[in-house]
Amino acid sequence: xxxxxxxxxxxxxxxxxxxxxxxxxxxxxxxxxxxxxxxxxxxxxxxxxxxxxxxxxxxxxxxxxxxxxxxxxxxxxxxxxxxxxxxxxxxxxxxxxxxxxxxxxxxxxxxxxxxxxxxxxxxxxxxxxxxxxxxxxxxxxxxxxxxxxxxxxxxxxxxxxxxxxxxxxxxxxxxxxxxxxxxxxxxxxxxxxxxxxxxxxxxxxxxxxxxxxxxxxxxxxxxxxxxxxxxxxxxxxxxxxxxxxxxxxxxxxxxxxxxxxxxxxxxxxxxxxxxxxxxxxxxxxxxxxxxxxxxxxxxxxxxxxxxxxxxxxxxxxxxxxxxxxxxxxxxxxxxxxxxxxxxxxxxxxxxxxxxxxxxxxxxxxxxxxxxxxxxxxxxxxxxxxxxxxxxxxxxxxxxxxxxxxxxxxxxxxxxxxxxxxxxxxxxxxxxxxxxxxxxxxxxxxxxxxxxxxxxxxxxxxxxxxxxxxxxxxxxxxxxxxxxxxxxxxxxxxxxxx
Numbered sequence: 001x002x003x004x005x006x007x008x009x010x011x012x013x014x015x016x017x018x019x020x021x022x023x024x025x026x027x028x029x030x031x032x033x034x035x036x037x038x039x040x041x042x043x044x045x046x047x048x049x050x051x052x053x054x055x056x057x058x059x060x061x062x063x064x065x066x067x068x069x070x071x072x073x074x075x076x077x078x079x080x081x082x083x084x085x086x087x088x089x090x091x092x093x094x095x096x097x098x099x100x101x102x103x104x105x106x107x108x109x110x111x112x113x114x115x116x117x118x119x120x121x122x123x124x125x126x127x128x129x130x131x132x133x134x135x136x137x138x139x140x141x142x143x144x145x146x147x148x149x150x151x152x153x154x155x156x157x158x159x160x161x162x163x164x165x166x167x168x169x170x171x172x173x174x175x176x177x178x179x180x181x182x183x184x185x186x187x188x189x190x191x192x193x194x195x196x197x198x199x200x201x202x203x204x205x206x207x208x209x210x211x212x213x214x215x216x217x218x219x220x221x222x223x224x225x226x227x228x229x230x231x232x233x234x235x236x237x238x239x240x241x242x243x244x245x246x247x248x249x250x251x252x253x254x255x256x257x258x259x260x261x262x263x264x265x266x267x268x269x270x271x272x273x274x275x276x277x278x279x280x281x282x283x284x285x286x287x288x289x290x291x292x293x294x295x296x297x298x299x300x301x302x303x304x305x306x307x308x309x310x311x312x313x314x315x316x317x318x319x320x321x322x323x324x325x326x327x328x329x330x331x332x333x334x335x336x337x338x339x340x341x342x343x344x345x346x347x348x349x350x351x352x353x354x355x356x357x358x359x360x361x362x363x364x365x366x367x368x369x370x371x372x373x374x375x376x377x378x379x380x381x382x383x384x385x386x387x388x389x390x391x392x393x394x395x396x397x398x399x400x401x402x403x404x405x406x407x408x409x410x411x412x413x414x415x416x417x418x419x420x421x422x423x424x425x426x427x428x429x430x431x432x433x434x435x436x437x438x439x440x441x442x443x444x445x446x447x448x449x450x451x452x453x454x455x456x457x458x459x460x461x462x463x464x465x466x467x468x469x470x471x472x473x474x475x476x477x478x479x480x481x482x483x484x485x486x487x488x489x490x491x492x493x494x495x496x497x
Contacts, residue, residue, distance in 0.1 A: 079178050159186060169190065228294060248274040387432065387437075
């Protein structure tokens, strides 16, 4: 890639009520996915949009609501994937593993002209989430948007005055090629990284941020000056609008150890404006700015039931897994590489793992071979991720179906284990040096095959014996996805794969 086509664009999108209120969906609605030429940075290109928008519309619900979201595939651009799935990032899908939306793990993709109803109830879950395609790199081309589940009994409600669609922010990257306001109140801002690759550091001139949530999990408040956020992560922070009425830059830059890609933001760049009610419509006075008091993940301590599950010692879980991760980047622009976990490169199976299980394939025969790990029910699992080689790239990893306790964060060293009150989330940075050995814990209380991934990947086949009886009735339409997908591939070779 060279010239303007190689340009990377990064921006922070502040979704304000005046322009966004008509583009908010409830937990019941339709997502119409199609191709449209858009120009978020002035450069026109075909993209994947949802209900005519990029990012897609905010989906909002209240605690306990049932979601019924019908996804319609009208994609026509053969330069990008045309089949699709939608994953509801951070929702555990208890008893609805079939609705997790991971291509060839929990379903076959929805083909062009087809539709699929995702029907699930995220029992008890509240917080900040997002939805995105989980088919190839399709979400990088636009199939992504925010999702918030509000808690009427939020224990932090006394700390803020405003928490609605006007306080949802998303940050993401954008490429020119397909990928094969505020008054004097505290606001609960919800920051979502919908990035494909880079991590970002975000800060606001003249304002601190009091973090109260990470990845849908409430944490004790911690006040910082800036936040580093990795792909897939979400944070809620309280912003006190206590400065003189005016306009303030919101800044972003890519975090340390991001590869040297064209157009990468290696210094702070103003990407949005925090505008107080009563301020004029001008831009803030130009000035240089650098981030300070960066949030350290180890500052996060869960608000409720803080201890990690199991005995408080390393290697003392019921099941202990060691999954070394590595990537070898080739000197191309952008760089590409071979990703492996536990020395195995993940290759998507031709039949979804869930379908294999439903059809009675024994655990030892589940595909892809070498990438499926059988986990027993109701046990404490500890997973360590030693870094073999990430080529200076600090990389996140996301576990579907669960939140986990981060008992050792990147950069803490061998004395950094915390089983008393470690951060709880569903996306964590693995770090980028061989001294990092990020370690997580969770309990296998949610039967089904769950994807653990970001570049490299494995499938945790959890409580396989109970998957069939624990799963809510699988809709007939789910069974029709694979035949339609295989037929589409036969008539459109090389497209949507």
